[in-house]
Amino acid sequence: MTVDVLAADTTIGNPVANIGIFALFVAITLYIVIRASKKNTTAAEFFTAGRAFTGPQNGIAISGDYLSAASFLGIAGAIAVYGYDGFLYSIGFLVAWLVALLLVAELLRNAGKFTMADVLSFRLKQRPVRIAAATTTLAVCLFYLLAQMAGAGGLVALLLNVKGAVGQAVVIAVVGVLMIVYVLVGGMKGTTWVQIIKAALLIGGAALMTVMVLAKFGVNFSEMLGAAQSAVSGSADKAVAKRDVLAPGAQYGASLTSQINFISLALALVLGTAGLPHVLMRFYTVPTAKEARRSVVWAIALIGAFYLFTLALGYGAAALVGPDTILAAPGAQNSAAPLLAFELGGVVLLGVISAVAFATILAVVAGLTITAATSFAHDIYASVLKSHQVTEDEQVRVSRITVVVLGIFAIGLGILASGQNIAFLVALAFAVAAAANLPTILYSLYWSRFNTRGALWSMYGGLVSTIVLIVFSPAVSGAKTAMLPHADFAWFPLANPGIVSIPLAFILGIVGTLTSADRGDPEINAEFEVRALTGVGAEKAVAAH
Amino acid sequence: MPETQHPPAETPISGQDYLAVQASPEFQELRSRLRRFVFPMSGLFLVWYFAYVLLGAFAHDFMAIKVWGNINVGLLIGLGQFVSTFVITGIYVLFANRELDPRAEAIRAELEGGAA
Numbered sequence: 001m002t003v004d005v006l007a008a009d010t011t012i013g014n015p016v017a018n019i020g021i022f023a024l025f026v027a028i029t030l031y032i033v034i035r036a037s038k039k040n041t042t043a044a045e046f047f048t049a050g051r052a053f054t055g056p057q058n059g060i061a062i063s064g065d066y067l068s069a070a071s072f073l074g075i076a077g078a079i080a081v082y083g084y085d086g087f088l089y090s091i092g093f094l095v096a097w098l099v100a101l102l103l104v105a106e107l108l109r110n111a112g113k114f115t116m117a118d119v120l121s122f123r124l125k126q127r128p129v130r131i132a133a134a135t136t137t138l139a140v141c142l143f144y145l146l147a148q149m150a151g152a153g154g155l156v157a158l159l160l161n162v163k164g165a166v167g168q169a170v171v172i173a174v175v176g177v178l179m180i181v182y183v184l185v186g187g188m189k190g191t192t193w194v195q196i197i198k199a200a201l202l203i204g205g206a207a208l209m210t211v212m213v214l215a216k217f218g219v220n221f222s223e224m225l226g227a228a229q230s231a232v233s234g235s236a237d238k239a240v241a242k243r244d245v246l247a248p249g250a251q252y253g254a255s256l257t258s259q260i261n262f263i264s265l266a267l268a269l270v271l272g273t274a275g276l277p278h279v280l281m282r283f284y285t286v287p288t289a290k291e292a293r294r295s296v297v298w299a300i301a302l303i304g305a306f307y308l309f310t311l312a313l314g315y316g317a318a319a320l321v322g323p324d325t326i327l328a329a330p331g332a333q334n335s336a337a338p339l340l341a342f343e344l345g346g347v348v349l350l351g352v353i354s355a356v357a358f359a360t361i362l363a364v365v366a367g368l369t370i371t372a373a374t375s376f377a378h379d380i381y382a383s384v385l386k387s388h389q390v391t392e393d394e395q396v397r398v399s400r401i402t403v404v405v406l407g408i409f410a411i412g413l414g415i416l417a418s419g420q421n422i423a424f425l426v427a428l429a430f431a432v433a434a435a436a437n438l439p440t441i442l443y444s445l446y447w448s449r450f451n452t453r454g455a456l457w458s459m460y461g462g463l464v465s466t467i468v469l470i471v472f473s474p475a476v477s478g479a480k481t482a483m484l485p486h487a488d489f490a491w492f493p494l495a496n497p498g499i500v501s502i503p504l505a506f507i508l509g510i511v512g513t514l515t516s517a518d519r520g521d522p523e524i525n526a527e528f529e530v531r532a533l534t535g536v537g538a539e540k541a542v543a544a545h
Numbered sequence: 546m547p548e549t550q551h552p553p554a555e556t557p558i559s560g561q562d563y564l565a566v567q568a569s570p571e572f573q574e575l576r577s578r579l580r581r582f583v584f585p586m587s588g589l590f591l592v593w594y595f596a597y598v599l600l601g602a603f604a605h606d607f608m609a610i611k612v613w614g615n616i617n618v619g620l621l622i623g624l625g626q627f628v629s630t631f632v633i634t635g636i637y638v639l640f641a642n643r644e645l646d647p648r649a650e651a652i653r654a655e656l657e658g659g660a661a
């Protein structure tokens with residue numbers, strides 16, 4: 001194995017510069033958050049930023065919420081090391097937005113108030129459906145949050161040269177505390193601004209690097225691909241050297257099991273996005289369904305452009321940095337994009353990209369936390385525990401406490417999970433969203449016969465089957481790369497359970513509905529459909545008053 | 546379009562009103578136009594996406610066929626997914642602006658009566 005001097009005993013670049021640029025980002029965003037959130041008193045202000053963001057602003061924020069560190073560092077790294085197979089991820093993440101655009105966003109905006117559960121419980125039995133929807137919301141947020149926080153530990157090792165467990169724990173705690181401050185002070189408005197600024201930096205930074213990397217190859221994409229392939233073929237590691245990085249199969253082609261596993265992942269990616277609660281909640285921050293549509297259009301344009309950039313960055317990193325250097329660096333394939341930044345623009349560009357990576361974790365974690373806290377305060381506390389007998393101010397108070405509790409919880413879990421193999425947690429979050437949320441959302445919006453039993457069977461069936469299959473999969477035990485490598489209780493062969501749990505949840509929704517005589521109240525069903533399609537009685541923006 | 550017969554603003558819209566609107570030809574038209582667009586279009590892009598995923602999983606040699614320089618079939622189909630996503634987005638926006646928004650607007654205006 002080639003041991004690069006840069007990678008062996010120091011981090012790349014200058015940790016002080018990395019921290020400095022990140023501190024600058026924190027200072028600027030905190031200033032904006034405090035300014036933007038003078039008026040955060042009502043529930044609509046705190047949970048939905050007064051529904052006053054424009055479509056384009058919300059679209060940028062959505063891309064800031066969606067493009068996590070996993071998509072930035074993970075996908076660029078996977079393309080650099082495995083080539084084409086890394087590209088397959090980004091396509092699933094992008095195409096998924098068509099589900100949100102065509103089937104979900106506008107009707108959801110028209111029919112809901114703060115959370116996904118508002119829509120799902122509109123014409124079904126309030127209590128059980130709200131509890132189920134809040135449970136799946138919290139589960140998705142928790143898995144996603146855990147992945148982000150644990151990933152922060154790896155990023156710290158790579159970018160700040162903090163390798164000890166204590167040092168990493170301190171940095172994870174700092175990220176967690178910052179997140180709590182942003183959400184408490186800024187509410188949804190502050191969180192949204194953090195996401196907008198982060199998205200602009202992330203996409204701008206990726207665009208800049210793409211231009212620089214293509215310039216190195218005379219703006220000839222084909223030549224860059226050739227250079228990437230020859231760099232990989234020249235690897236000292238024989239298993240790496242024999243990869244054809246320009247065609248699929250390097251990561252998933254080994255056996256039928258891994259091929260089916262890949263299809264299962266692809267299914268969860270394409271159907272999961274429109275069931276992610278923190279994405280759905282963003283549709284309530286705009287004044288109308290038409291603005292929700294514009295948000296998704298902007299998000300699709302930005303996310304699509306970003307994934308095209310990662311394609312150039314990944315192959316560029318393979319060609320210019322080389323797979324051996326990348327794999328030997330701390331953080332292995334996740335270090336591809338930072339190493340490329342250093343190669344292209346030295347300490348300054350690396351500092352910017354590192355700061356963007358931290359900002360990414362911060363913004364995504366903030367979005368997840370406010371979603372989970374809103375769902376807890378609005379769905380569980382107000383609607384279920386207190387049977388709607390609480391004021392909206394009280395809901396805001398409860399959700400603020402929830403933010404602090406969740407933040408501390410996330411810091412603790414992040415420290416415990418640091419260094420664990422947590423990549424599967426993001427895939428798990430998508431699988432739960434696709435199985436537990438999407439079927440019920442679609443049935444509620446488009447199938448008037450759908451009833452409470454169908455919703456409960458589908459949501460709990462999707463949630464439980466996904467988690468059970470993951471627990472007994474090679475992601476958790478029985479493999480070298482598993483979370484518990486020394487135990488072996490795996491009997492389910494796939495690390496991605498979606499191919500079983502998603503169809504199961506769709507079927508349970510149908511079977512549950514048809515075996516129950518409950519047809520709902522025709523007047524309420526009519527009200528729901530008319531509201532969803534026309535926007536009659538939809539929640540208005542607060543800013544106009 | 547019939548003149549509005551709803552009571553003046555402030556009166557909440559009743560369940561009977563919603564049933565009447567739901568049964569009205571204008572609403573049925575909106576509903577069927579929406580469904581006739583989004584269901585086939587969703588089917589189309591999902592089939593195209595899974596065709597790509599299956600090729601990526603099983604047809605490595607086909608995907609590796611070089612078309613131009615180092616650009617192969619797999620890369621072109623992958624980029625084609627980007628293009629199709631952008632095109633479908635554009636078509637939907639045109640459709641929604643032209644076919645859905647005016648119809649939804651008319652029904653909303655009528656139901657909310659003098660409220661606006």
